[in-house]
Amino acid sequence: MATDKREYILDVAERLFAEQGFEAVSIRSISKEAHINIAMISYYFGSKEKLYEEIINRKLIPFEKIKQMSDTHASYFDKLMFIADVIVDKFFESRNFQILVFREMNLNQRTHMADFLIEHMQRNFLFISDIIKKGIRKKEFKNTDVDFTVMTLFAIIRMYTTSGMMICKLTNKASIDEVYDAKQKTKIKKFISDLFSAHLLTR
Amino acid sequence: MATDKREYILDVAERLFAEQGFEAVSIRSISKEAHINIAMISYYFGSKEKLYEEIINRKLIPFEKIKQMSDTHASYFDKLMFIADVIVDKFFESRNFQILVFREMNLNQRTHMADFLIEHMQRNFLFISDIIKKGIRKKEFKNTDVDFTVMTLFAIIRMYTTSGMMICKLTNKASIDEVYDAKQKTKIKKFISDLFSAHLLTR
């Protein structure tokens, strides 16, 4: 029961932090939105910043599983697209979290947290770089700038999933929900596949 | 002389807002960093929020000139790459500003400002979409998802120019300056050209 309430507070706070930014959200507004007493946040989490750290820590991808699963795919392109699909799924289902993470990485506040997130990002980045480098060595892929290629993958998924209002306007969708429905998820996966197919594959 | 001091305050505040976020920066810290009295900010700008609005407004791209210049290029691909280069140049020389703009577009604070920025973005977006659509109609370009294509262009440039700390780490650069030197600018322009060439051109 206590964990349920804790999780609920974390969910509410995650959304508010994503919408307004860490400093703009008061523990008063969190307690109001989550229908709990103000003092409960210090009681459960210790402080506003520790609450924030718990929000960040609870959803970071345990990337090991993905590494193992990607091994089951034969070609490097299939490995890469498998990973891309996993990232798209992950980002679609945790948009508020991703907004927080990318905003935090770009801030000079709480630098220990930014450093930690960047290191986490780097591990994922290196894993994907490695696949592409192997693909190039095996002549499956063209010789291209690997850093920019991996960056492009993250950049597209990040832009689409963490800038909902903008994407909604730019693509003439009626609502945010429409931007993130199953149809759009399929479309972005197909686009990524087409783009990287043309960019990487030798044929 | 008064405009010099105003401009200097705007420069300092822009950097601080980019580094720490709007709410985390106090007018006290701005006045300290800019070596002026606290009261001067209200005197010059009226309020912290009006100062912020002036920072945003002073650097938005007047896109009309670019439209005209892009007309001088023969192919749609050349038009597109001319625009991409202009955007890269612009983003490289105003990184703090771009950090502010993209962060602001993703916040539910000051929604009038976010709406304004998104509309500005949409005009640029539509202009580029239009070029690609024409290229497709003339069979210069393959038939692709135009929205995602334009998004990709902005996504790459945004990711590279507004996430300096991350890029520095991911690409093993010694310092931020190295991430944004002339050599790297050339490299990203070439990468964009290669990527969109493979993605768009029929040959």
Next chain:
DNA sequence: GTCTATATATGGATAGAC
């Protein structure tokens, strides 16, 4: 676990002297 009341700090803004 839950609540009220409060200690304490810091923020934006401005009045008014010079």
Next chain:
DNA sequence: GTCTATCCATATATAGAC
């Protein structure tokens, strides 16, 4: 134009009753 002093609102955090 520049500065000091101050008003007032709001923030986090916690002590202590229940």
